[in-house]
Amino acid sequence: MGRRVVITGMGAITPLGNDVENTWKNLLQGKSGVDRITRFDPEGFSTTIGAEVKDFDPSRYIDRREAKRLDLFVQYGLDAAYQAWEMAGLDKNNPDPTTVGVLVGSGIGGLATLEEQHRNYLEKGSRRISPFFVPMMIGNMAAGNISIHLGLKGPVTSVVSACATGTDAIGGAFRSIAWGDADVMVTGGTEASITPMGLGGFCSARALSTRNNDPQKASRPFDAERDGFVIAEGAGIVILESLERAMERGAPILAEIKGYGSVGDAYHQVQPDPQGDGGARAMARAIKDAGWDPAEVDYINAHGTSTEYNDRLETGAIKRVCGDQAYKMVINSSKSMMGHLLGAAGAVELIATVKALQEGQVHPTINLTNPDPDCDLDYVPEGARKVEIQKALTNSLGFGGHNATLALEKWTE
Amino acid sequence: MTIQERLAGIISEKLGVEPAEVIPEARFIEDLGADSLDIVELIMDLEDEFDLEIPDEEAEKLTTVGEAIKYIESQ
Numbered sequence A: 001m002g003r004r005v006v007i008t009g010m011g012a013i014t015p016l017g018n019d020v021e022n023t024w025k026n027l028l029q030g031k032s033g034v035d036r037i038t039r040f041d042p043e044g045f046s047t048t049i050g051a052e053v054k055d056f057d058p059s060r061y062i063d064r065r066e067a068k069r070l071d072l073f074v075q076y077g078l079d080a081a082y083q084a085w086e087m088a089g090l091d092k093n094n095p096d097p098t099t100v101g102v103l104v105g106s107g108i109g110g111l112a113t114l115e116e117q118h119r120n121y122l123e124k125g126s127r128r129i130s131p132f133f134v135p136m137m138i139g140n141m142a143a144g145n146i147s148i149h150l151g152l153k154g155p156v157t158s159v160v161s162a163c164a165t166g167t168d169a170i171g172g173a174f175r176s177i178a179w180g181d182a183d184v185m186v187t188g189g190t191e192a193s194i195t196p197m198g199l200g201g202f203c204s205a206r207a208l209s210t211r212n213n214d215p216q217k218a219s220r221p222f223d224a225e226r227d228g229f230v231i232a233e234g235a236g237i238v239i240l241e242s243l244e245r246a247m248e249r250g251a252p253i254l255a256e257i258k259g260y261g262s263v264g265d266a267y268h269q270v271q272p273d274p275q276g277d278g279g280a281r282a283m284a285r286a287i288k289d290a291g292w293d294p295a296e297v298d299y300i301n302a303h304g305t306s307t308e309y310n311d312r313l314e315t316g317a318i319k320r321v322c323g324d325q326a327y328k329m330v331i332n333s334s335k336s337m338m339g340h341l342l343g344a345a346g347a348v349e350l351i352a353t354v355k356a357l358q359e360g361q362v363h364p365t366i367n368l369t370n371p372d373p374d375c376d377l378d379y380v381p382e383g384a385r386k387v388e389i390q391k392a393l394t395n396s397l398g399f400g401g402h403n404a405t406l407a408l409e410k411w412t413e
Numbered sequence B: 001m002t003i004q005e006r007l008a009g010i011i012s013e014k015l016g017v018e019p020a021e022v023i024p025e026a027r028f029i030e031d032l033g034a035d036s037l038d039i040v041e042l043i044m045d046l047e048d049e050f051d052l053e054i055p056d057e058e059a060e061k062l063t064t065v066g067e068a069i070k071y072i073e074s075q
Helices: A020-028 A072-087 A111-124 A133-137 A141-150 A162-178 A196-204 A243-248 A277-290 A308-322 A342-359 B003-015 B036-050 B065-074
Strands: A005-013 A100-105 A184-191 A234-242 A255-264 A299-301 A330-332 A391-398 A402-410
Touching: A005 A020, A005 A072, A005 A162, A005 A243, A005 A342, A020 A342, A072 A141, A072 A184, A072 A234, A100 A141, A100 A162, A111 A133, A111 A196, A133 A141, A141 A184, A162 A184, A162 A234, A162 A255, A162 A342, A162 A391, A162 A402, A184 A342, A234 A243, A234 A342, A255 A277, A255 A342, A277 A308, A277 A391, A277 A402, A299 A342, A308 A391, A342 A391, A342 A402, B003 B036, B003 B065, B036 B065
Parallel strands: A100 A184, A299 A330, A299 A391
Antiparallel strands: A005 A234, A005 A255, A184 A234, A255 A402, A391 A402
């Protein structure tokens, strides 16, 4: 057993708002952030809809000149990191920089930069590939730039596990503090891959909903008529801190991270294990790590992608791990409204989980009008619900057979 | 437009400085805040703007706005 770890700050850029408060308000109201893609003309793609970030202004924290050399995924990550840093009061606290680390990942990295520079190469030749191409594109650069901006000199790394990236990043940061490598960690995930290649690749993999004529109904986790996920973008960044340090400085404690489980399927590049075995083992490990009994879990923020496989298998996994408690707890999918933020999904969903613990209410799963008979748990389809929650899980699964779960507990003084 | 005016437009856009700061005496790194990657990209922009090919060994010698103007004039 290592040191206890708490969350003291959160920041978000999502299709539902460019901060935590607006994102949470819109989640509670059941608003969808999905619409026709505007970033480029999606005509001719089998899917033309996505959940884009709206009205993002990088100049809040990044000057105009610097923004031009940062891919959008880094800009989202930096903005969310500053939000979290300020919420934690660390901008006024001046921690010893060698005790503060960064663990921020991206599922895909700077895809827009790659596409632009590849176009330069094809049209103008190799001498026109920008010297900023590599440092703009590589997936660790959100972590690197957050470290540079905030002056953080502890462990600074990145993790890539597709759609489990955000959850694995926060899990790794949790361990860094528990084991004493750092006292404070800035951690989470960021993604900006609504580009022609990003959209086209997921279209070809038949992963996306094609409900193009009714975008806000396209993401419908656990519903019988679900037909794929909705691509989204944004960032979620949280500040983790050792309980001791947070108490010493009187930091706002939002929730405690109690456990982390991360396992592989060893099955298929893009399909989950047919029994949902990996997802079940990740949850079981997180529960064990937290020192809980599975019957104590009150709430699960599900991976809930709105794909045929995921929602059925995740439901089965929850039942296998939690037994009868699966029918008594509440479960929801943030993706029903925000779409799938890929490498940022786990981080923004952890933020939704923390808000639920703090406020004693969970957001709905929207568009669940005709439940799949195999999906027979309480997914809160009717609207936000007040419910006292002490112990919660948040799940993320990713291409490559990654399964990650974090266990969070309500913080009471 | 003179060469200096054209240069001032490109450099101020690239480096986020005022066009009035782009005087012949201005040094790219010390005065205009460029780093090594900025300079590589700046050279590309100059090649496009003035339809030149600036070999690396020549590019390395261009450390001030004035040297760049002189080089462009000589081509």
